[in-house]
Amino acid sequence: MVPCGFSRAPFLPKEVEMASRPAPVPRPDEAAKQLALADLSGELLALMRPGGEVVDANSAWMELLDFEPGMGVDPLRHRLHEDDRLAFEEARRTVLQGGDVHNQVVRFLAPDGRWLELEWSCRLLADHGLLAIRGRDVTEQRQLAREHDRRARHLEQVNDELREFAYVASHDLSEPLRMVTSYLDLVRRRYDEQLDDTGREFIHFAVDGAHRMRALIDDLLRYSRIGGALPDHAPVDLDALLRTVCQDLEETIGEAGATIEAAPLGTVVGDATMLGQLLQNLLVNAVKFRTAERAPHVTLGARRTGGTLVLEVSDNGIGIDAAQLERIFQVFTRLHSRDEYDGTGIGLSICRRICERHGGTITARSVPGEGTTFVVTLRDEAVSA
Known part of the structure; x- marks a missing residue:
């Protein structure tokens, strides 16, 4: 057990006065109430003399550590993991010199033979010559954290x-x-x-x-x-990027007789290559899935909401059934035969991955026969002021 300290004093001044006496004295009702509340918290609470004698402790301390007031610190030291004993002594010296130790974790051999991981805090109550100690059992929490890692x-x-x-x-x-x-x-x-x-x-x-x-x-x-x-994080002018993408797709756009209409999109912090791929895939999609009745018309717009950039790409194409709106972002998903529309079924999966790499999302809403709107969001950190 490494001495570590309270961020709040768990004992009343009267308790400290009583605990400094050679022998334990019954607590007054108010102090007993406080310790009863402390027991409900599950925390281990104790007062210890600098030499190591525990003069008072709550029931959680005594039950978990099998250690009662009047016992010295040596039995506790011997139950510390050998790799943690040096840290225990260093923390003890820190507290005795007037410093505080917070949330230090040590391994402690429980009476049933298990190794517990205990997180301790400790503070010197200089006026009373006592160490105020608070701890908690974090064994399960740390085991879960290690398994998660x-x-x-x-x-x-x-x-x-x-x-x-x-x-x-x-x-x-x-x-x-x-x-x-x-x-x-x-x-x-x-x-x-x-x-x-x-x-x-x-x-x-x-x-x-x-x-x-x-x-x-x-x-x-x-x-x-x-x-x-790892995506770059540099300012990206989306308007300039869109112009470059449209130039690269000039032949595709021209053959389809498509028109691209864009409102100012602004600047974001991100990876220009990835964001360019995102815009290109969305434009290619919008032009490809067109109807025979009308020429493709694609509109792009952006707005900022609470520091988040929301980019929308809308078309007047064939649309998508509502039941398929989530599935279209899965790898190799094709809603049409190759005779109808060519493609690999990966384009929108790439779009989703690019958005995720930028801490954002991509979703779609659609009316079959009227068109589809893809909505891209970028997290607050990705938006320039």
Whole structure:
């Protein structure tokens, strides 16, 4: 048991006066009430002379430590874990020199043979020549904390291994796939006249499959990189970033006859590359899932609420059934066949991961046949003043 101290005095002045006498004296009613209340708290409370003799203690102290007033400190010292005895003596010297010791944890051998972890605080009551000690049993709490830390480390290790596997597998698949695609293109160009319509169709299917596999590998690489990389924290001009993204998507936007309308978005603190990927995926999604009846129209707006940036990206596309609004952010989720809309089913998963890496969220609301709005929030710390 290391002496550690009260942040509040657990005994009345009258108790201290009584405890300083050579022999225990019955407590007055008021002091007894105070100790009864202290017992309900579950804390261990005691008064000890500098030499180590416990002159008064509450029932929690006596029951847990099997230690009663009048006993010296040596039996307690012997039940301390040997690795904690030096800390006990240093803390004791600190208190005797007028200092306080707060929330120091030591291991203590209980009467039933268990090692308890006890958190102690101690203060010298100089006017009375006594040490006021308060403690509590934190064994279960610290065991749970260690188990939580162990599981967190294990989970992080598993996640690291999965990210590494995804990266290595995707990287190793890229080269042979590139070779397959190149040779298929070569066969199509060199032997096109010798192939009949069925042969050309077979080559087309093979090339199309290779291109889809390439897109899937690229998305897997992006997904694994975002999960493992720590995002930068620098001011990002979202308006300038959006202009850059629109320039990169100029061909896609033009072919769809889409229009992009954006209100001022402002500046956030974050990773420009990741946030650019977020905007690009949302715009591509908005343009891709369009109806035949109208040209795509995408609007972007932002507002700040209590220091949180809320970014909304709305389209006038086909919309999403309400039952699917949460599922669309899961990896490899596709709501439509490839004949209707191409894609890997990873784009929105990447968006969610980017938001999470920035301490934010992404959700969607939609009216089937009218359009969808994606709502991105960034936590307070990510928003510039």
